[in-house]
Amino acid sequence: MDSRQLISFVVPCFNEEEALPIYYRTMEELIKNEHIIGDLDYEYWFIDDGSKDATIDMIKELRAKDEKVHYVSFSRNFGKEAALFAGLQNATGDYVVTMDVDLQDSPELLKEMYEAVVTEDYDCAAARRVTREGEKLIRSFLSDSFYKVINKMAEIEIASGARDYRFMKRVMVDAIVAMGEYNRFSKGIFSWVGFKTKWIEYRNVERSAGSTKWSIWKLFSYALDGIVAFSTKLLNLASGLGLGCCFLAFVGLIFVFVRALLYGDPVAGWPSMMCIIIFIGGLQLLCIGILSMYLSKTYLETKHRPIYIAREKE
Ligand code: UDP
Numbered sequence: 001m002d003s004r005q006l007i008s009f010v011v012p013c014f015n016e017e018e019a020l021p022i023y024y025r026t027m028e029e030l031i032k033n034e035h036i037i038g039d040l041d042y043e044y045w046f047i048d049d050g051s052k053d054a055t056i057d058m059i060k061e062l063r064a065k066d067e068k069v070h071y072v073s074f075s076r077n078f079g080k081e082a083a084l085f086a087g088l089q090n091a092t093g094d095y096v097v098t099m100d101v102d103l104q105d106s107p108e109l110l111k112e113m114y115e116a117v118v119t120e121d122y123d124c125a126a127a128r129r130v131t132r133e134g135e136k137l138i139r140s141f142l143s144d145s146f147y148k149v150i151n152k153m154a155e156i157e158i159a160s161g162a163r164d165y166r167f168m169k170r171v172m173v174d175a176i177v178a179m180g181e182y183n184r185f186s187k188g189i190f191s192w193v194g195f196k197t198k199w200i201e202y203r204n205v206e207r208s209a210g211s212t213k214w215s216i217w218k219l220f221s222y223a224l225d226g227i228v229a230f231s232t233k234l235l236n237l238a239s240g241l242g243l244g245c246c247f248l249a250f251v252g253l254i255f256v257f258v259r260a261l262l263y264g265d266p267v268a269g270w271p272s273m274m275c276i277i278i279f280i281g282g283l284q285l286l287c288i289g290i291l292s293m294y295l296s297k298t299y300l301e302t303k304h305r306p307i308y309i310a311r312e313k314e
């Protein structure tokens, strides 16, 4: 019996017909010639996230000539988080690696990750970008601000520049799969489950082929989702603002009252009144907005919809 330990590569793919063959070729070459994962056995789990191009045909082609290739194909685009979940759920390895197909998660790092998890006593090795060459300045700025905000607000700690590029032991994978929440924010989940993690820093690399699927707007709503998923502090903000306004109103009331007593009744202008009314109205809407963000997440969560729907699996 072959008792070699198995490692599963979980790779989400959305419209990646160009990047996929490059990924496969590079990985095979590094594993066979550079022995980046020692003598571990390995398998691939490609998750076709409802691609509109020939991604699934390419995966099937690979599958036809290589038994180590497995795949799940979604009935539509469910997003990268869902794809990661499907991969982790189906992977059978003693170790599981989640990585992007565009080679931005450099396979060269696998050697260091392998050593950290297999030979040293870490449960997980995770990659972290320390530079952002080739990325737009505004993107880097927004991204840095996001990490600052979420680390302040949530109980979890997310390293700045953390990628979803992880080398994990089976115990950690099981813990993640057990978290069946519908609104998945992997960076938060990885951190929430704990375990001993080694951070490996590396320099940003550009995509091998194809283009990113993240617009600034999409990133912004992803960031908001992350904050809502892992912190309830925004809800307290509403109470805090309300309390502050009450206090201000009370002070104002006393001021107006005393002034009227001392100087008679100099009613001055409604513009200032309008400003105050609009300001308070705005605050109330903001607070309702925050409430509804949590409500909408709760609503989706209580429906218990599946995280993804598979069309095919092999
Ligand atoms: N991806 C996915 N579903 C999506 C969007 C992206 O499975 O809806 C995959 C994509 O194929 C890639 C990884 O997630 O393997 C990261 O995507 P991308 O390179 O566009 O993100 P970036 O590296 O710019 O953060």
Ligand code: MG
Residues within 6 Å of the ligand: 100, 102, 104, 207, 212
């Ligand atoms: Mg990428």
